[in-house]
Amino acid sequence: MHHSIWKDFSHIKEHPALEGDKRCDVLVIGGGLAGILTAHFLKEAGIDCMIAEGGRILSGVTANTTAQITAQNELQYSKMAKSGAFKAKSFLHANLWAVEKYKEMAKDIECDLEIKDSYVFSLKDTKKIEEEVDVLEVLGYQAGYVDSLPLPLDVQGAYIFPKQAQFNPLMFAGALAEKLNIFENTFVREIKGNTAFAEKGVIKADRIVVATHFPFINTSGFYFGKMYQKRSYVLALEDGPDYDGMFVDQEPCGMYFRNYRNYLLVGGGDHRTGKKGGGFEELKNFSTLHYSCCPEKYHWATQDCITLDGLPYIGRYSNALPDVYVATGFNELGMTGSMLSARVLTERITGKDCEYGELFNPARSALHARLFMNLGESVLHLLSPATKRCTHLGCGLKWNAAEHTWDCPCHGSRFDEHGKVIENPATKNLKNPNN
DSSP: OOSOGGGGGOOOOOOOOOOSOEEEEEEEEOOSHHHHHHHHHHHHTTOOEEEEOSSSTTOSGGGGOOOEEOSOOTTHHHHHHTTOHHHHHHHHHHHHHHHHHHHHHHTTSOSOOEEEEEEEEESSOSHHHHHHHHHHHHTTOOOEEESOOSSSSOOOEEEEEEEEEEOOHHHHHHHHHTTSOEEOSOOOOEEETTEEEETTEEEEEEEEEEOSSSOOOOSSTTHHHHEEEEEEEEEEEETOOOOOSEEEESSTTOOEEEEETTEEEEEEEEEETTSOOOHHHHHHHHHHHHOTTSOEEEEEEEEEEEESSSOOEEEEEETTEEEEEEEEOOTTOHHHHHHHHHHHHHHHHHTOOOTTTTTTOTTSOOOSHHHHHHHHHHHHHHHSOOSSBOTTTOOBOEEETTTTEEEOTTTOOEEETTSOEEESSOOSOOSSTTO
């Protein structure tokens, strides 16, 4: 089935569309995990909050995650420590807090949460793995090390974060959503001041949170330069081996594995959105070779926002928009990123001390090599000939034959074959999509 496994094991309550004008203390735009957790925390703090979702809640990136709740982040901590041990230690502690918060909340929510060890492995050599373990020890965290894993790969070594977690994200977030004030099929195309404009009404709020995966306000924040998006693919194989853990290759385009019920999830085939990559074909070839007795029951793809420095952007959208906040750029750590967004934004909005506010400040320096690479991609595809142009900033779109979509290689917007926008930052459908 061309949808994620989570949908067949969960039921998401429907919510009405916005009709007429509304007012609230805080409006959250985006009904994914980050938006729902933020609204949940705000409600707990006594804030009158609404969510506006363009389609169905939990039908976008959250529905397509592999739902690994882990503070382990490939080899990010050793990279981050090179520019300051304090930053790396703060990020580590923030992610560890998020993991424990999920465990705590899941005690009251049926969501198939399981405690699992998390592994990052290398197929080449162990030098970088060992360096990551050494840095983590300096930061005060004891990561384990193993020489081999039960995977059908030539693993040279791996390091372990014990007692992380995995769950069904739709069961978890769907339970939280039932107690929130939500408008579905309410696509916010524009924000002016403290007012959000949808097709059949407006919502005025003292504060607005943009939790739309990729921010859609182009005139502030420069997020289309500070991030790019990448696609990643997943197969769910029935009656696959139970590896009893979560496993990720240290390489950016490597594979990952986890189990859910009687299924083995195999992921990989990553590539920048709008570019060519391994995709489903790579995974299907791998599963045919190594899991020929395990029928494929589900396959799906997801999209991640990758920032310049490996840290998400959580906080004020920009200095020009003092009452608008943002949560984006989770760098393949969407579960912990969503939980941290809820905490940081709630603390910011309620005026409490914010321990990680400066760490995730969207206004931090953008002077990184990746910025110029992102800008170069934009210039290249703005100037190149194309049959279709993205409604975001006009980049030439590429046809994605595997998913039957038009994808933007500049900023990651995507459109279905009929021209309807399905991934931001674009907010408008294609004109004359059949031409």
